[in-house]
Amino acid sequence: GQNIDQPTEMTATEGAIVQINCTYQTSGFNGLFWYQQHAGEAPTFLSYNVLDGLEEKGRFSSFLSRSKGYSYLLLKELQMKDSASYLCAPGEGGYNKLIFGAGTRLAVHP
């Protein structure tokens, strides 16, 4: 079956580092996406991992361990505009099908 687990809410301070964890169980895993979604807006692409390890992209990094069914998104030098929901989305099957978690709502405060 499909199961994605990520914390519902997190808070952090401006300028700090935060790590958002995601564990998943899917059939036919073929990579994992992270999307950012501001309240009332469309999700936007942040990162994609298909191999184990860390992918770094500016202030954002994403890590994947396929054997453990585990990923995390690391946000550095937090800014107020990073207050948003972060969606973990493993892909399954032989095509572009994503299974979305409920998302982690991150609040960044001064």
Add this chain to the structure above:
Amino acid sequence: EAQVTQNPRYLITVTGKKLTVTCSQNMNHEYMSWYRQDPGLGLRQIYYSMNVEVTDKGDVPEGYKVSRKEKRNFPLILESPSPNQTSLYFCASSHSRDSFYEQYFGPGTRLTVT
């Protein structure tokens, strides 16, 4: 500008009155998909299309129809809307069916069925 557009952005309707939400992309993408987003449940796929005239059910297709007559358009049809279809709907497109291509999302349509 490369984008996915949806119309309308907001809609309040009554039970049983047929409606269509349009979705259009200008990126020549093969793959398009419809999702609904409800609090605490995340995005759930309704229908998807791998190319013109090729559509298939996602995880929650009941009460919805789609068509893909042109590559750029992928309308979502609710023949007889019910209150449990009150939700935030997103259309998305991607270069191809291959899993490593990111999906681009439209701005969303907030539907209320009374």
